[in-house]
Structure formats: C-alpha cells, structure tokens
Amino acid sequence: MRHVHRHKSHSSSQDTFIVTRYVHRHKIDSKMLRGSLVLLIVSTLELVLSQAPVDLCNGAIDVDGTSYKSHEECDKFIECSYDATGKQYGWVRQCSFGTYWNMDLLTCVAVDKAACTRDRCAGKPDGEIYPAANNCRGFWQCAGGKSQPQCCALDQMFDTALSACVADKQKTCKSTSCFPRFVVPTICDKEAIPGKPGFYNEVVSGWGKMERPCAPGTGFHQESCHCLNAVELSKVVRPCKPEIYLPFTTNHMDESGNEFHVKNTNVVVSNGMAYFDGNTSHLEIPRFTNIQHGTTIVINVKYQSNHNVIQGMSQAIVGNNGCSNIPTLLIAEDSSNVYIGVGTDNKTFAYTDLPQFGQDGETREIMYKFANGTLYGRMSAPTGQMSENSVAAPGNFRQARCALQVGFADDLVPFKGWIDELTVYLCDPAPTSA
Ligand SMILES: *[C@@H]1O[C@H](CO)[C@@H](O)[C@H](O)[C@H]1NC(C)=O
Numbered sequence: 001m002r003h004v005h006r007h008k009s010h011s012s013s014q015d016t017f018i019v020t021r022y023v024h025r026h027k028i029d030s031k032m033l034r035g036s037l038v039l040l041i042v043s044t045l046e047l048v049l050s051q052a053p054v055d056l057c058n059g060a061i062d063v064d065g066t067s068y069k070s071h072e073e074c075d076k077f078i079e080c081s082y083d084a085t086g087k088q089y090g091w092v093r094q095c096s097f098g099t100y101w102n103m104d105l106l107t108c109v110a111v112d113k114a115a116c117t118r119d120r121c122a123g124k125p126d127g128e129i130y131p132a133a134n135n136c137r138g139f140w141q142c143a144g145g146k147s148q149p150q151c152c153a154l155d156q157m158f159d160t161a162l163s164a165c166v167a168d169k170q171k172t173c174k175s176t177s178c179f180p181r182f183v184v185p186t187i188c189d190k191e192a193i194p195g196k197p198g199f200y201n202e203v204v205s206g207w208g209k210m211e212r213p214c215a216p217g218t219g220f221h222q223e224s225c226h227c228l229n230a231v232e233l234s235k236v237v238r239p240c241k242p243e244i245y246l247p248f249t250t251n252h253m254d255e256s257g258n259e260f261h262v263k264n265t266n267v268v269v270s271n272g273m274a275y276f277d278g279n280t281s282h283l284e285i286p287r288f289t290n291i292q293h294g295t296t297i298v299i300n301v302k303y304q305s306n307h308n309v310i311q312g313m314s315q316a317i318v319g320n321n322g323c324s325n326i327p328t329l330l331i332a333e334d335s336s337n338v339y340i341g342v343g344t345d346n347k348t349f350a351y352t353d354l355p356q357f358g359q360d361g362e363t364r365e366i367m368y369k370f371a372n373g374t375l376y377g378r379m380s381a382p383t384g385q386m387s388e389n390s391v392a393a394p395g396n397f398r399q400a401r402c403a404l405q406v407g408f409a410d411d412l413v414p415f416k417g418w419i420d421e422l423t424v425y426l427c428d429p430a431p432t433s434a
C-alpha cells in the first residue's frame, strides 16, 4: 500500500520519547506501553519518585484533558492525565536530543527556538561539555551561556567519564542518529566544508566525496544547496517545510523533523497505515492549540474509508473541535461529500464540499488549503478522478484553544478507516497550484 517515495531514514524516532512513568506503577498496562519505542528509564525513575504526584501536576495547563507543564530540566516536560478512576497521574517525559520543551507550543522544539532560563550552560564558560541524556553520540557544549547540541562522528560515541568522543568499539551506538537540530536536514548531494565557504563537497556516484569550488564571488549555502552571491543570499526564501508529517511508517510519531508530540489513543499502525476503529481511535496534536492568527494552513491527507456506508452524521477526519468548542478547522466526510471548513477572525466559518467518489479500499487524497483569504479543497484518487471547490475565507485563522485531532471531532462520528499519510503545513508548499 505504500506506493510513495520514502527517502528518509526513520531511525530518528527511536530516541524521540523516553517515557518515564513514575507514579502508579502498578497501573502500567499494556496499552500504556504500546509501541516498541517506549523505554522505562529506571534511574530517572528513582530521581523523581520522591515527588508526590499532586506536586508534579500542580499548575499544569490542561489541553483536552491532558495537561502539560515545564520541568526543571529544559529538555524534559511533565504530562498529566487521569486514569479510569479519575485519579490524576503524571509522567516526566524526555525531549529528544537537541530539543527543549516549549510551553507555548506545547512540544519540544530545537533548542535555539526555546527560551529556557534554567539552561545548564547558564553562567558556564564556553566549551564546557556535558553528556546528553538520551543519545549515545550526542553531547552538549556551552557557548554563550546556552547548551548547543553536538554529535560525535558516526563511528564514535560520547564517553561520559572522559567527556569526549571515543571509538565505538562495541558498535553499541552504531545506529543512533544524531544531528544538531539547528540544521534542518534537506535532500542535498552537496555539503559545506568548514572553514572553506567558497567550496563544497559533492557526492559523486562511484567516486565518493569530491571537493569543488563555487563560482567566484559566491559561497556555498547549505540550506538552498547552492553557491550564492550576497544578493542571492539576501533573497533566500525559506522553503515551505511540513510542520507535522505523519507517514505512519512504523508508528504514529511526527517525522517532520520538529518531532511534535502526538498523543495516540487506540490508533493501530501497521503496514505503513494507521487504522482508526470508528469508536475510540484518535490522535491528538497539542502543538496546534496555540497557532496564532496564521494566514496559511495546508493539510494533505491520504486515506481510505468506506464512505458509502456512512449514514446520517459525517465522520471526522481532521478537526480542532474536540473540546466542546466551535471548530476553526475541519475535514469530514459522509456518503456524498467531503466537507472542509475554516474559522477566521472575521468570525466566519467558511466551508465548502467536495463531491465524494471512490470505493472502499481505494486511497484518496484530500488537499485542504487556507491561503490568501480563500479556502480551497481538492480530492483526488490514483485513478485520476478529482473533485475540487473553493470558498472565500477572509481574515486570519482563528485559534481554537483546542488540540488538532485526527479521527475525532465533537458532534461528529469518529473516523473509521485507514490514514496513510498526514501532512500539515503553515505555509503553502505549492503556491501556484490553487
Ligand atoms: C467502543 O468503545 C467502548 C470503550 O472502549 C466499548 O465499550 C464499546 O464496546 C465500543 N463499541 C464498539 C461498537 O466497538
């Protein structure tokens, strides 16, 4: 079913969340431990056990029944929830290497995008090093009073005792991906050479890396993968990258590089697809609780469902009205249409429909585009069948103070079917196509 290109390696999610469940240990059930990526770190467990749960969750900010709070260590956060008996419990969660918790965005973000006043490097001299909690190739180095993520070379690992990179003799660290998150990975066959701005290395098939010069007056620019002169450099437009990318390759996690937190409730990922049972399955993305007044939102969702059997109420595909609020973003379907809607600060809920087509088991792709004061939708299938529509939606996107939910929305039927891939942009990846 996975017919699309996947040139990324997905090992980075392995260090995504190291979950430390420390209270109500007896309540840990198989549901909580679903997924092979969940590791219990016993040492951290002991560290935090002394805190009473009530203290741990005090002051946490509630988002649809799950609350979040900063931790005293910048690269951790606290997530609190209620168990079936209504008792609150909390977890200390570890951000992946190179990221810090950001309370405004409710997710871990690259350290340069998070202001954490308790940075371990605050007041420390430049060059001081300390180990990374959850990456055997990674370490932190102080520069300007801030912790900067660094990586040992591929065949090396960070030795905590020596505080240095050493050869990874046992190959224990071999498959650990490590990259400092300042550099957004791009698909580029060239790489900058430190200290030689007028040159780059190019990977030539059969030859390996070859050093090449840029044209006179230009310097190599990694992000655009080109040699640019000063004028060109000043005009570099940041490429439109996904804010959230859920390919469901092996799990439900965000692989956009942002590694935004996605909370999974009963969604089962197998064969590169996510199955939603039409009852309790949904995904929740708290990062979208706080999107402020954007002018552009583009969502692409590839999915399969048997829309022909939907009776009465529509089923939710993506929405942000899972907490008894009015939606400001909605994608839903019934037997005759796909419905898309957006709420703007001009108080409109602009919506339109895309006539349904296709069979059970056939992948369809919906593009939802709110841009330039217009809401545009298009549904297409590999067969070439297509339907589209647009409606005026003046104003800026109105935030809903509710997480983005996949497969669930208040007053709609939960989604039953498969989602193959979901991508959310806060920019327009193809400005000319609509
Ligand atoms: C829906 O989920 C609830 C709670 O898990 C369960 O009790 C119920 O039987 C489920 N209904 C269906 C139709 O599967």
Ligand SMILES: *[C@@H]1O[C@H](CO)[C@@H](O)[C@H](O)[C@H]1NC(C)=O
Residues within 6 Å of the ligand: 372, 431
């Ligand atoms: C936005 O829409 C207006 C009116 O339809 C059009 O003139 C303008 O070119 C559009 N801008 C972009 C960036 O698409």
Ligand SMILES: *[C@@H]1O[C@H](CO)[C@@H](O)[C@H](O)[C@H]1NC(C)=O
Residues within 6 Å of the ligand: 346, 394, 395
């Ligand atoms: C808001 O909507 C009204 C009526 O649809 C329109 O007259 C007005 O110009 C809109 N305002 C903005 C800021 O788009």
